[in-house]
Amino acid sequence: MPQTLSVAIITLNEEANLGRTLASVQFADEVIVLDSGSTDRTLEIARSFKNTKVFSEEWKGFASQKNSAIEKCTGTWVLSLDADEELSVELQTEIRVLLLGEPRADAYMLRRRNLFLNRWMRHGGYYPDAKLRLFRHHSANFAPGTRFTERPVHETIAFEGKLDTLHHDLIHHAYPTIESYIEHMDRYSTLGAQIVTQKGTTSRSWLAFYWNIVAVPGFTFVWNYFFRGGILDGREGLLLHLYHSTYTSWKYSKAWQTTRKG
Template identity: 40%
Template sequence: MARLSVVIITLNEADNIRDCLESVRWADEIVVLDSGSTDGTVSICREYTGQVHVNANWQGFGAQKNRALTHATGEWVLSLDADERVTGNLRAEIQAALREPGRVSAFEIPRLSVFCGREIRHGDWWPDYVARLFRRTAARFSDDIVHERLLFDGHPGRLVNPLSHLAYHSLDQLLEKLNRYTSAGARAMYQKGRRGGIGRALTHGLWSFVRAYLFRRGFLDGREGIILAVAGAQSSYYRYLKLMYLEQTIGTRIDDR
């Protein structure tokens, strides 16, 4: 079987990281790149691996994951977030795939997310395929600040067993992350030349809700389904509003020169 490196980036993940690391102790190598944690994350990681590095010069998720990749030595890489866990069934499937990977450069893995204690099996959250298992020399992450993508040639293979994702434990956690991610998302959209505005915010927000709650049957997830459909709509809505004000702010600075 090909040698496997697990790569994880962290920032103040003391509550999550131990279970994540426990789930991949079987890997040939674990690489952690921390962004300047102050809560004991680094100490916990050093219990599991000597490959713990710190780089607090944050330039976005894509850039940080690419930095972490430079420390990996395995032929194949499994990229994880601190709130994700590899189940026993997924471990067996990964090991089987690495024995006979064929010609593919990457594999997509379905991600099963848990929101406030409930597994979400509909809406925008399932099956949520993510490309995380890949040949180290054949792929890299995009430089996006948030919602980075794995870039590789060809079509990926697909695994069946899901990656467990403990997304949010509380509404406070969801709202705090929504605010941070919409701000980062607006900056990323601005860099790509996208345009904001109230009309765009309303249109994209409404479509996000209809898609998740009706077309993708989020209503089958009960109250959590409607909570997440509304949260998704808010995310789209505020991204476009923040982009509108970002355009206005930068335009005012240019006019004042």
């Protein structure tokens, strides 16, 4: 049976990224772009690429939006990408060769190369940042319409079956500026606080408050920056790990704020 590939991407004001992403998947049989109200050139850019089908839906949350894009795919395989990601040339070739044969696994992890201020973060736990992104469509290992688990942020694919990892990199143009990082972490920490609140771990006692808001961020920085080698990534590595620990503090602070009395 011929192996066809669909690519699923969700967008909102991604004119700075989308062209690069779409250029890296031109070998795919179909590209689904699901937009949620872009006011920049995102839709114009999407429609300028061949084999791209553009849809618009109101924002439903990361997981629901991605699942909706996947359901619109018609290929035997689906590659789910964020709009700020691109396939390296080597990964493009690897996927093409894989689908020319009969893949032995039902899903594949992709090694993700994270960039911060346009520098590859090779250490500190940021590489290889493997993500499950390539999978057989309509596999029995997935419940229909629920490939990404429902949570406010950091959604993942729920999968049970034969899994393998590809050798080459998915490039994540995550945070080209400090401003973009701070904006994302402010938004993500708010969403992360919702998860913390749902779990009931909102730092009600003084000990829990200090532990979550001061100690955990401090330990996280020391562990990742010194013991996991983040110090080897230069000034960019220092800033990334410092700001990531701040994000952790923000997350628990916001969770505490939503439940405090008086």
